Amino acid sequence: MKLNQVLASLNQIEKSKFINCLDKLCSSVERGDERLTERLDKMNRQIKDASGSEITQLFHVIKPHYKEFVREQLEMSGASLALMLNILTRDGNSIARVAWLEQLYSREREATEHLAQNIKALLADNGEHDDFGKEHRLKIFKDCFEVAFTNDLRVNREAKISDDERTILNQLAKHLKISRDEVIAVEHLFEPVRAEANTVDDCLQTLREMGLVFINRKRSEVLIADELVALLNELQGKTLADKHMLRVLRCFSDAELSNILKAYGKRIRGVSRVEKIHTIQQSGIDIRSILATDLFDNDEGLNKRKERLKQLMDDLDMDVDRLGTTLDDRINILIHELQGASEREFVALSASGYKEMFDTLETNFEGVSPDGKSESLTQRIRREFELEDIEDINTERLRALSITPHDVLYLLSNDEVKRVRDVLKLSKRGNPRALVLEAFASANDKLIENFALLACRDLAGLKQAGIDIAESDIGSKFEEAAKTILEELDLNIDEELRKSINTAKDKADIIISISDDDVIIGEAKTFKNGDFAKYSTTSRQVKAYAKRCENQGRRVAQVLIIAPTFSKDFIESAEMDTEVNISLLTADGLKQIHNAYTTKRKPNFSPKLFTKGGLLKAELIAKNL
Template identity: 30%
Template sequence: MKLEKILDKLGSLEKNSFIKIIDHIISKNPKNAKEIEKILSSSDKGLKSVDNLNVSNIFSLTSNEFTEYLLCEFQEANSQLDILIDIIIRDGNCIMKQDWFSRLYETEIKNLKVKIKNLNNELENEKSELSESRKRDYRIYKSCLSTAYNNDIANNREAKISSDELSIILTLAKQLGLSQEDVKLINYSILPVKKADIQDVINNLKNLGVIFFSKKENTIYVADEMVSLLRKVRKKEVGEKFYRRTLKLLREPIINQIAKDHNIDRKLTISQKIEEIIKEGISFTDLLSIQIYKQGTTLTVKKKTLNELCEKGLNISNLKGSTLEDKINSLIEHFENVEKDEKVGISIDGFDKMLTELNQSLPKLNKELKEQFELQEEYVLNADFLLNYNIKPRDILDLITKQDLSKFIKDNGIKQRGDDVLNILEHYKDVENLYLENYENVGYRNLNLLKENGISVKESELGLKFEELTKVIFKSLGFNVDDKFKNQLNTQKDIMDILLNLGNNEIIIVECKTIKEKGYNKFSAVSRQLKSYQNLALKNNLRIVKILLVAPEFSDDFVYDCEMDTEMNLSLLTASTLSKIFEAFKLSKYQEFPHVLFRDIVINEERIIKALCK
């Protein structure tokens, strides 16, 4: 669930710890201080009185400083932060009841103790399946950690690991190629691991600002944006679902080799091995730069293998970068963009239909999803519910075995040639709704995200498509989009995009602009264009109630120039704002949108949505 949405659900006391930390970061003059000051300048009472959308924006602007703050907290080696963060960043754990979180925490501590015991036995057993070189790596790390922890006792001080010692220990772990799980097991074989009181655990995490806790609902919330940040703290470059998607493309011998290198039971099924590899916390970069290749593979072959994996398996063409490292970073960035995007690849209606039919064909799927994503609810095959957990159609299909996918495809008359997952997503795609859900991406001309979300379109068609979608939205808002009257007025020189006919010779002119670069800033050019439309309408004795300019965003200079213009009754409307107004209108009592609400220079979505909800 997005941060803004969580903040909307909570009272001021429940947000207090998080706000205090952001406030403290702001007081230290962060990197983006100027942008933050612009947001805060509209409020006299500081961050506490800023609306939730802007609190979310400020968190984004302070994410680097927030990460540094959390890394400092990690220097307390026995804080159990690694255990707790590994629980809350798992797919499906961003919303949890207190008792459910307590159960997950207790299970994690029990499993950790069992694994520590097994690892110690493996190190002592001469017939262990661990290679001698791997045993040596574990023993080196364990000895260094033990020295760092216990040398204080020898000097009559409290046993702890200093920040300097910790940085050296972490460097050692990286050079030895230890996974996060390896490090955690060895750490807690030296440091005492005790189950803490769950209320203390929740309060500590809340005071750190990484979770929100609603006492009224007895529920823990972890924002999607916070999950991304916490992954970076834990050096996990991609979400579990993207890691799984990549691993499923690898041949079984490669999976077996990775499993062997990290002491994973070879008797497990291929799917179970993949899940264990994900839990190990092996670096995604290490996986794609070292672990999936045979020893001695040349750099050229590695780059070719990675390109094929992305193009044929992940449907990502033209992976950016000339070096292997650049290509891997490009893939990580791609996955980050997909996760941040709120669109789901098919329409919401299509997602619900797919879930219903999956449940009919594969009745065990509901239980499997509950277990995989550690969900507490009984029935989880609901689109809105899953999207709150940032679980999308592709993430569901990635969990289903090939055999079950084939059965589902046959049961529902889905195309069988080609990639099963892509065929299913195509089958449940509702094109018009899908385009509307990607309205902002069309405006930004973001071909990569459109492709990831199941839309195939030429860049040359995006301007016209944005205009068509804007028409669909205004029609749905109850306006008379009068193309016939518009065509009568238009000349070869002056061609309006959209004309809304209000009757009695009153009109609203709508102009649509797509942009590839950030911040639409060409006011002089667009104002000449709009003034010519205005003159055209006035010549025909029409009263222009409003001129609306719709674009993905506007630069500060553009807004300023618009405010200084005295010749046009012009308002600026972002694609995101128009989408949100459209969603609110669908739930309102109105049959036709009250156009008098279009009265700001930059249309204020919050004010309009409040008015529609009255």
């Protein structure tokens, strides 16, 4: 979830620690920073009274200073806090109940303790090593870690690993082929991760004081914004999110996966492909090391390595402007594309297309868990992203956790996704995941093409157009198609704000953010016979939504009602309403604007065109794009 969305979902007390951190930093580092001074002046220097959007903009300006502040604080923290951060920054854990985090912490600590004892026993049993094998390399790293850790004791200070020492140790681990989980286990031998009952709560309070996490007391829920996860990953030296690492691993052959495991002294005999991928992920092996050396046989030449990376980009359906001339160039381009993938992927498939894909996969997917039991898509998602059993799994929740349609498809093995492709009767040529995504994008395009039929609830016309739909689903499909059209007009559909203002009784259809604080409330209405005439009911709904938006610090610039056509009385009532500004747009009109927008080479569309009020002239808007 983006920082702006997190701030919008919390009260003033729950976000106060983060705001206080920014306030103190601004006071200490403003001198000489013109951008920061300009941003503070725009807010009248009232940080504590600023809106979520203003705070988010301030964060992006002060981020380099905040990052240094966090680095200094983490350097003084112990192994328990590091373990907690490792859990919070993993995919799927950005929103989690405190009780669930306690379970994950306990599980992670036990795994670390087990690996640490294995390493201790391995080094004790084998004594001296001179063959530079796995045991020898581990001993070198452990001895170096011990020196770094105990150096402080010589000058009568508490034993700690400083940031400078950790940087050196990380480089040492990289060259000795010591995986991240082994590094953590070695550290555990010298500074054990705490196991006390209140450890997680202490860690969370420390992180909250640093502004890194937010705690919703009412739901006993911890939230960490995407921007803060990215910042922590940089500090931890984590190049790629686990979900993106999984995509890369899915593209490797069994032999290539074995090469990676061999490089780090991991077992490969009698290990299945699924287990190989899981071991590499759990070990935390650096993606740059994998792509530069670990993937390949020792005698593989530079040109073959570069060609393999080019093939990998093709396998991942990357549309890059340049391939890069050197091996490092290609690695950097590949990583950069994956780091920025989430934003593009949410746009590539609409919210309604994502939901339809998820529902179809849930119905048609039959997977197998690591213990050999049958597994549904929901169970696979829970296991892979460490989601709590009591949590409802739906596309809204997945979007809040920044899990894209592509991420879901890459949870399926190559064989599993091919079976889904065959069930959906798609072509066997090309990337099966891309084919599945295209199928649902095409299905959504068909709804948009027949938008007017949806608006009029013309069931016969829809079936004739090849759209098999239940009459009870027409309203929701019309709403989803309207939302998709507005997204394709490059408008900012704010799902998190919509979700936060909705109640069990009243649910807004669409919220469009048009500036930092201004929004348009959209309402999509289908009607079977004649002109839409239910003004009193509709106006009561949208006024309730407007009030809830304003309670969250957002100004409702306009209400946009979309329907097949409007009665004369409806139009007059909307024009005379003094409580809210209402614009009316017919379904045909919205489709006309969309058609004009998609055919223009450089369309010029502004959401302010929807704020004119009254019945909008779609022909004129389309003509002037």
